Amino acid sequence: xxxxxVYTRKxxxxxxxxxFSDLPAKVTVDIPPEPSLASGFxxxxxxxxxxxxxxxxxxxxxxTERAEVESRxxxxxxxxxxxxxNPQELEQTIRYRKKVEKDENYINTIVHLGTLMExxxxxxxxxxxxxxxxxxxxxxxxxxEPPSAKTISIIRELLANSHLSLTSxxxxxxxxxxxxxxxxxxxxxxxxxxLAVAYSSLEFQQNASDMSLDSYVWDLENSNKPELVxxxxxxxxxxxxxxxxxxxxxxxxxxxxMAYWDTRKGVLPVxxxxxxxSHRDPVYGAIWLQSKMGTECFSASTDGQVLWWxxxxxxxxxxxxxxxxxRKGLLENALxxxxxxxxxTMPTKFMVGTEQGVVIACNRKxxxxxxxxxxxxxxxxxxxxxxxxxxxxxxIFLTVGDWTARIWSEETKESSIMWTKYHLSYLTDGCWSxxxxxxxxxxxxxxxxxxxxFLFKQKDPSLSLKVCDEPLSSLRLQDNGCVVGCGxxxxxxxxxxxxSRLCTLQRNEKTLxxxxxxxxxxxxxxxxxxxxxxxxxxxxxxxxQGTEAEESLEESxxxxxxxxxxxxxxxxxxxxxxxx
Numbered sequence: 001x002x003x004x005x006v007y008t009r010k011x012x013x014x015x016x017x018x019x020f021s022d023l024p025a026k027v028t029v030d031i032p033p034e035p036s037l038a039s040g041f042x043x044x045x046x047x048x049x050x051x052x053x054x055x056x057x058x059x060x061x062x063x064t065e066r067a068e069v070e071s072r073x074x075x076x077x078x079x080x081x082x083x084x085x086n087p088q089e090l091e092q093t094i095r096y097r098k099k100v101e102k103d104e105n106y107i108n109t110i111v112h113l114g115t116l117m118e119x120x121x122x123x124x125x126x127x128x129x130x131x132x133x134x135x136x137x138x139x140x141x142x143x144x145e146p147p148s149a150k151t152i153s154i155i156r157e158l159l160a161n162s163h164l165s166l167t168s169x170x171x172x173x174x175x176x177x178x179x180x181x182x183x184x185x186x187x188x189x190x191x192x193x194x195l196a197v198a199y200s201s202l203e204f205q206q207n208a209s210d211m212s213l214d215s216y217v218w219d220l221e222n223s224n225k226p227e228l229v230x231x232x233x234x235x236x237x238x239x240x241x242x243x244x245x246x247x248x249x250x251x252x253x254x255x256x257x258m259a260y261w262d263t264r265k266g267v268l269p270v271x272x273x274x275x276x277x278s279h280r281d282p283v284y285g286a287i288w289l290q291s292k293m294g295t296e297c298f299s300a301s302t303d304g305q306v307l308w309w310x311x312x313x314x315x316x317x318x319x320x321x322x323x324x325x326x327r328k329g330l331l332e333n334a335l336x337x338x339x340x341x342x343x344x345t346m347p348t349k350f351m352v353g354t355e356q357g358v359v360i361a362c363n364r365k366x367x368x369x370x371x372x373x374x375x376x377x378x379x380x381x382x383x384x385x386x387x388x389x390x391x392x393x394x395x396i397f398l399t400v401g402d403w404t405a406r407i408w409s410e411e412t413k414e415s416s417i418m419w420t421k422y423h424l425s426y427l428t429d430g431c432w433s434x435x436x437x438x439x440x441x442x443x444x445x446x447x448x449x450x451x452x453x454f455l456f457k458q459k460d461p462s463l464s465l466k467v468c469d470e471p472l473s474s475l476r477l478q479d480n481g482c483v484v485g486c487g488x489x490x491x492x493x494x495x496x497x498x499x500s501r502l503c504t505l506q507r508n509e510k511t512l513x514x515x516x517x518x519x520x521x522x523x524x525x526x527x528x529x530x531x532x533x534x535x536x537x538x539x540x541x542x543x544x545q546g547t548e549a550e551e552s553l554e555e556s557x558x559x560x561x562x563x564x565x566x567x568x569x570x571x572x573x574x575x576x577x578x579x580x
Contacts (some may be wrong), residue, residue: 009299022478066322084163085534101374135463143513145461147451171346174437182487185476188474190246192478194227195485197493200254203284215239215251217263220495231267239281244294250311252283252299260311273314279303285340287431288348300352304334306362318381323352324362327370335360343394351397353384359399379416380407386430386475392437392510396517400430405442405452409521414528417520420452421459421545429474435481435503443472449486451502453514460503467494519571523564530560 012083070294078087085092100106161466180199188194198215215236230236234253242248252267256279259269279301289296289308295318296318298308324333339353355521357380380401390396395410404425406416425446433439436457439462447468450461467486474487481503486494 009179023190039094071219071222071227078232145501146497148465149465149496152495152497164307174334179490181489182472182491182493185474185485185487186239186241187245187476187478188246188445189241195220196239196249198236198239199491229267230261232269233272237284240286242288242290242294250286250288250297252286254282256280256283256301258309258314271314277316279305284338286341286342290344300337300340302338302355303338304331304336321369321372325360325373325376327373329369338384339384339387341389343389343402346394351385351387353399355383357384358400359384359387375413375459377408377413385428388431391434391519392439398430398432398440400427400442401551403427405430411521412524415522415524428472431475431477433481434477434479436505438509439502441475441484443475443486445471447472468492515575526564
């Protein structure tokens, strides 16, 4: 390959510009000849020399082939049996085991191995080779680290060019021309390398005839293409892994049907509920229940119903609850459910967030359907898009709706105990940290992820990160608390790894958080009692009985404020004394 460089430039663009003018000739130096120096003159041949000061350059071209990775499964079966023994026959295997156990060589081998194993166990008990000697120093370094988050890696599908390319951000985008919203995320229960994503368009009457119905399971180690394509009869709004069997997924469809998949049996659902017994609106929440067989689940929809199912028989629901807070059981009075919450440690209780901004607490084991609705919490001006109990304090729960996120206690029905400021953009989802009781996450419609640590600061999030330009629609945190997935309106799923400070339990954090929850709950109870007194006073006045009520309930707003402030500082001083 011949390499030629040609440089072209005007003379006027480099060097000092020349300035010429007409002047008469003049003699500046006149050296007269000196005959005495002629004898020292030596003739020499002319010599030409050149110097090059630039470095040598060369150009190389390399074409690399793309490495394509494909997942392959291996099926391990029981082996090691003689040919005349059928491993499936229990009697034959038991008989053969008894025969082997009587063998003298077998007994000698077990005795020999037992001695070696005993030595290893004693060694492990004597020395902990994984002991952390400098944990306190690492803790101090971690406290000084500012909150941060970073994208892990990025793969973007470019269908227009019919190939995949790596880019500098980390989306897993819906691989269809017509982009749909990533409405729900679910992490694989056994490994953090797989993510199930439900895709559907929730815009009213915006479903095009050529829009795909598929949802996908992504393998994060090979996300050039989905590991598994789920093909439902209607787009999936929610999708959940079974915590007891990682091969089984539960899906709630846009048309109200329920379906479940076994990844070992292909892309089509194993069973789908019939339209007649299913929900009448999209299924916004579907959660697996704690059961012996791991086959029971329940679902909620904006049609105002909560239905219980057994996936072995989806022909009809096993139980039905109408979300009528008047407790008359009328479907026309029911509130539409947009989010569902279930805590396995409280197997009979569950909560529902509604379109009207009301959170309904329910008890499945109540005797009659009206008694199943135990209480309600009203605090949002719009739909409750997220509802989650604190994993460390189940009586404390988080709600996300309109422009705020609120923290509630089950003991205070009339108002939340803590809340965020009103944001300029709508909040779309939220969840608690699985490892820190004081940390929770929220997503916004301007594409921002907020991470709150209310032990660090209460008025503003500890970290705000602009994830993408389109609205974020869904949020899911891994069980280890270090990686969070955010789904967007255009089907992009961005995975972020948060800093160790935000996913490592801090010193005395549980004690401080518990004290804060108790203090704020007590404060709200005092205010609720005062509001009840004021309402009673107003009612007594309207009934003509204001004189006696004023004598017993008279307390000015200034006195109330002073009393609450005094009790608040008493709690603070008690906590300081306990800390010392």
